[in-house]
Amino acid sequence: MRLLEDRIRKDGVVKGNDVLKVDKFLNHQMDVELFTEIGKEFQRLFEGEKITKILTIEASGIGIACVAAQCFGVPVLFAKKNKTKNIAGDVYTSKVESFTHGRVYDIIVSREFLRPEDRVLLIDDFLANGAALMGLIALVREAGATLIGAGICIEKAFQPGGQRIREMGVRVESLARVKSMSEENGIEFCG
Structure with a gap:
């Protein structure tokens, strides 16, 4: 998506060889107009799939998932990284190692909101090593729901997650x- 690539070139900041900061427009401060275009593109890519639910993981994917869900006309469900008093009882759970935070989380979703009849599209801001997506995939499979696919804003294709998934x-x-990306040479996108 040329619009997103252009924005990454303009406002993205490369740290070292594996960190791409896009907090100016994607995952801290959010450009909702850009999100609208991203949601429309996901809708175009997954057109005709009869998606009933969008699933993401707390927290950076929530904004994008919400706007995409508006385009599809379906609810958003997000996997929580911490059990709360509000989510007690019957839950699906999976373990996820966070590249960004360097720790392992138990992600949870209430069984009430993820049902076997659901047709689920995963949405997230980044795909690097694939741990978050693998955790979400495990939740969908545990629920017996149908996994349609995953919509990712930015994939670090030089890391193994995309291929693994x-x-x-x-x-x-x-x-x-x-x-590829580096502080010296900037960002190169796949063709």
């Missing part, structure tokens, strides 16, 4: 695929 037979649609 695709080898699991999951359709992954990434709007911007980063081939």
Whole structure:
């Protein structure tokens, strides 16, 4: 998606060789007009799939998932990283190692909101090593729901997550695929 790639070039900041900060427009301060275009593109890519629910993980994917859900006309469900008094009892759970935070989380979703009849689209801001997506995939499979695929804003194609998820037979649609990046040479996108 040229619009997203252009925005990454303009406002993204590369730290080292593996951190891409896009907090100016994607995952801290959010450009809702850009999100609207991202949601429309996900809707175009997954058109005709009869999606009934969008699932993401707390917290950076929530904004994007909400706007995409408006385009599809379906609810958003997000996996929580911490059990709360509000979510007690019957839950699906999976473990996720966070690249950003360097720790392992138990993610949870109430069984009330993820049902076997659901057709689920996963949405997230980044795909790097694939841990978050694998955790979400595990939740969908545990629920017996149908996994339609994953919509990713930015995929670090030089890291193994995208290949790993695709080898699991999951359709992954990434709007911007980063081939390489460094502070010295900037960002190169896949063709």
